[in-house]
Structures are given as structure tokens and as C-alpha cells.
Amino acid sequence: MRNPIRLKNLNLRFLPLYLAGAGLLIFFPPPRWQFALALPPILIGAGLRGWGAGHLVKNHELTTTGPYAHLRHPLYLGTILAASGFGVLVGGWISVAVLALIWPWFALHYFPRKERSESARLESLHGQRFARYRAAVPALRPRLRAWHDARQPQDEGGGGGWALERYSENNELGTLLAILAGVMLFWLRTRGGSV
DSSP: OOOSOOGGGGOGGGHHHHHHHHHHHHHSOOOHHHHHHHHHHHHHHHHHHHHHHTTOOTTTSOOOSGGGGTOSOHHHHHHHHHHHHHHHHHOHHHHHHHHHHHHHIIIIIIHHHHHHHHHHHHHHHHHHHHHHHHHHSOSSSOOSSOOOOTTSOTTOSSSOSOOHHHHHHTTHHHHHHHHHHHHHHHHHHHTTOOO
């Protein structure tokens, strides 16, 4: 299993974000009702990310199994759900400000840029199969029925079933640990504990 701590996330450029988060947690502990409201999107987001990471085979195959049969970007949707849950945890006007920053930044800057670059790369690697997939499967809004490529044999869905090895290769354990640490810190603060 890979080391779950991604050193790129310990970069000094993230220090202001870490300090802001610590300050909010120290000076604005969330009430318990807010914790209960924020926990579902955090858990759903973490679960969606874990499900997707266990299916994702980068570059070698076009992954269309698991959550990828329902939406093209389960990791991004899981991230924005978890981030929104943490935004709600902050509470009050700060919560509104955090969400007012997170959603437009994601929708107008981050996701469109990633969608363009990743789609171009996948189309160059997988050609018409990716074009069919992209036309049939929404980016972030899950379709109810799983997509299957009618022109592809059933056993070539790209990636197969969920695998712990892929989960590890995609560095998802570090993300899960970060989410759990954040939830635990907020939970301690809702109970009046110190950080």
C-alpha cells in the first residue's frame, strides 16, 4: 500500500488555507445541529470518492464501471460535496462566504479547465469510445441507469470491479484520512473540546 500522505499537499502555498481553517475552527466552533447537517454531504462525498478511486484505471483503460457508469467525474463530485459539507460546518455568515467562494471557483474555473484537459487526453487515448461515453454519461449529474457501451463486449468495461490496489494507487487513503481528521476536529469542537 502506498504512503497515504501526499507531500504535494504539504506545500507552503497551502499554509494560508490551513491557518484559516484552524482559525475558523478555534474561534467559531459549530453547533451540534450544524454538524448533523454537514455530515451527510461529507460522508457521501468521501464514499463517492472512495468508490471511484477503487475503479479508476488512469490512462491505460477508459474506466466505465462503478460510479463511472453513472457520471464521468465521481472524484470531483465527491470533492465538492465534502468541501460543501465542511463549508456548512464553519457556520453563520462565514459558511455563506465559504460556499459562495467554493462553488463559483469550482464551477467557473477549476472544473471547466480540468474537463477540457482530461477530455482531450482521454479522447486522444481512447478515440470514439470516449466520444460515445462523453455523449452518454453526464459529467457531474449522475444518470440513474448505468451506461454500457453497446459496441464493447461486457467484460471490457474498463477497470473491472472495485479493487483496494487501485484505491491505493490513486492515493485515496490520504484523502480519506484528511476528511476523517477534519470531521473529528469539528466533532470535538461541537462537544466543547479544544483543538
